[in-house]
Amino acid sequence: MNKYSLVSNMPISIPLVGFKMKLSLKLVWLVVLTAMFSLLISSIYLLNAYTSEVFAANQYEKRISQLSEENKFLEINLTKAGSLQNIDNYVQNFERVGKIEYIRVLESTALAK
Secondary structure, three states: OOHHHHHHOOOOOOOOOOHHHHHHHHHHHHHHHHHHHHHHHHHHHHHHHHHHHHHHHHHHHHHHHHHHHHHHHHHHHHHHHHHHHHHHHHHHHOOOOOOOOOOOOOOOOOOOO
8 A cells, every 4th residue: 555545544533523523613713713803904004104104214314315415515616615725825825926027947968956
């Protein structure tokens, strides 16, 4: 005999008790359906919570990138403002030149240290 015939030939005994069996079967179905319903509700709630957390994380990342760009822009403006203020100070110390004279270098001279 093979194992399939051994398994299929096992005796099955189900006691039929009547009312007690029907009551316990209804109770089992009630517990199973209640558990399934509670699992469905909890999975919907957890999926909603997960989705809202992912959405919030994406919004935070977008806000961080916006603030980083704004920070770069403000740093550039601060640098420009500082350099323009320094240029204004330097320009006030200059004097207007009347005639420009250039230094002439002889071709036959070599540099020596």
